Amino acid sequence: MKYHKIITQYREYLNTLNYSDIVCYNSPNQIHHFLLYSNVRVQRISKKHVDEFIQHLQTSISKRTKRKRTNIHINSYIISLKRFSTFLLHIHNLNVSTEHLTYLENDSKQKTILTTDEIKRLFEVCDNTKVGLRDKAMLSLYYSCGLRRNEALHVEINDIDFTSNILFVRKGKGNKQRYVPFTQHTHHILRNYINIGRRRLNKKHKLRKTLLISNRGERIQSQSLFKRLKVLCKKAMIDKNIGLHSLRHSIATHLLEQNMSIYDISQFLGHSSLQSTQIYTHIYHQ
Numbered sequence: 001m002k003y004h005k006i007i008t009q010y011r012e013y014l015n016t017l018n019y020s021d022i023v024c025y026n027s028p029n030q031i032h033h034f035l036l037y038s039n040v041r042v043q044r045i046s047k048k049h050v051d052e053f054i055q056h057l058q059t060s061i062s063k064r065t066k067r068k069r070t071n072i073h074i075n076s077y078i079i080s081l082k083r084f085s086t087f088l089l090h091i092h093n094l095n096v097s098t099e100h101l102t103y104l105e106n107d108s109k110q111k112t113i114l115t116t117d118e119i120k121r122l123f124e125v126c127d128n129t130k131v132g133l134r135d136k137a138m139l140s141l142y143y144s145c146g147l148r149r150n151e152a153l154h155v156e157i158n159d160i161d162f163t164s165n166i167l168f169v170r171k172g173k174g175n176k177q178r179y180v181p182f183t184q185h186t187h188h189i190l191r192n193y194i195n196i197g198r199r200r201l202n203k204k205h206k207l208r209k210t211l212l213i214s215n216r217g218e219r220i221q222s223q224s225l226f227k228r229l230k231v232l233c234k235k236a237m238i239d240k241n242i243g244l245h246s247l248r249h250s251i252a253t254h255l256l257e258q259n260m261s262i263y264d265i266s267q268f269l270g271h272s273s274l275q276s277t278q279i280y281t282h283i284y285h286q
Helices: 004-016 021-038 047-059 071-092 116-124 130-144 149-153 184-201 222-235 244-257 262-269 274-284
Strands: 166-169 178-181
Touching (some): 004 071, 021 047, 021 071, 116 130, 116 244, 130 149, 130 184, 130 222, 130 244, 149 222, 149 244, 178 262, 222 244
Antiparallel strands (some): 166 178
16 A cells, blocks of 8 residues: 555654553544545655645545545644654654644534533432423433434333343344443433333323433423423423424533544434544543
């Protein structure tokens, strides 16, 4: 493979300096992209090549997403170029100018993250009524299991393996399926909801497999769950503009804070690429 030797050296350099897994995986790939685009010997890389590549990133369409790259994505390339420049100077005594590169303004909507204390308060304000037990189940699916909005809506009772504490996600993004582990605390909450709360909601004993159901015993709508979350936030005195997806963002950030591998977080969330998970490293390091 072209540039294989220098990319291997760069990856080993990052590993030696104890950079995170996500950096050791992404940065060499981004530098390989840069080298292929510039199509010059490493010894001949100049400021002009660096600037032309950044311009290319800003104006071209990503082959993977078929869309323009976000500023966060381009900034990750700038970081990689700066690291690569340091590597070339220290290891090969080559001076490639990257000091002039400045980071682009964040063009994405800031994701709202709840603290672990706020999550605890949300669970605490849930009562033991049928709706309260469903509220706890809702929080468990979106926060503890990190499910997407529609994934939680399609969970069926038989998707939950209480023996192994594993949840089968049958309706993942892009129709992809996965298994999500859950804690004993979540086990207790889901059991309680199924055996008590859900039975009270399903008084007509309809033959319905859906886990989260409405007061009529039908599959609940996401808007209804969103309204319940707003009620819980008010009770817990949380003054943040959050939605169901905020719970998923929060667990991802909290797992990162607990030093879980970015690869494991990616698997847990059901991301198709590490680039999707990388947004949480950006939030965490702000």
